[in-house]
Amino acid sequence: MIKPYLYVDKTKGKGRGVFTKERIPAGTRIETSPVLVLSYDDTEIVDKTKLHNYIFLWGVRETRSCIALGLCSIYNHSYEPNCEYEMDFDAETMSIITRKEIKKGEELLINYNGDVTDSSPVWFDVKKK
Numbered sequence: 001m002i003k004p005y006l007y008v009d010k011t012k013g014k015g016r017g018v019f020t021k022e023r024i025p026a027g028t029r030i031e032t033s034p035v036l037v038l039s040y041d042d043t044e045i046v047d048k049t050k051l052h053n054y055i056f057l058w059g060v061r062e063t064r065s066c067i068a069l070g071l072c073s074i075y076n077h078s079y080e081p082n083c084e085y086e087m088d089f090d091a092e093t094m095s096i097i098t099r100k101e102i103k104k105g106e107e108l109l110i111n112y113n114g115d116v117t118d119s120s121p122v123w124f125d126v127k128k129k
Contacts, residue, residue: 002070003030017076017107024102032095033070040064059089068094078109084116
């Protein structure tokens with residue numbers, strides 16, 4: 001399920017990102033998409049490719065990774081995200097949920113560290129707004 005008002009567009013200094021054509025209330029589940037779970041060995045291989053930038057750590061111990069289908073892998077990173085992601089390990093899905101009201105035309109952002117308050121460095125230079 002991907003809400004029909006979401007779209008992908010170029011965003012300055014970040015490549016592509018996910019935006020909205022409508023206002024979205026806080027607490028809205030805007031996407032739930034299946035994931036392809038990769039084994040530890042496959043994760044090591046993918047980490048050496050361009051796909052490294054599009055995978056998420058997976059599982060309670062984070063020993064595997066996943067490629068999220070839908071738009072999940074296109075959301076850009078922010079240390080002050082307006083969305084968060086939720087993983088369902090049993091159903092093998094990933095959901096995006098808004099943390100606050102999102103304005104029409106606004107980019108939807110997640111914290112790549114998983115925890116919305118985690119300000120640990122990520123593997124690339126974070127562009128300031």
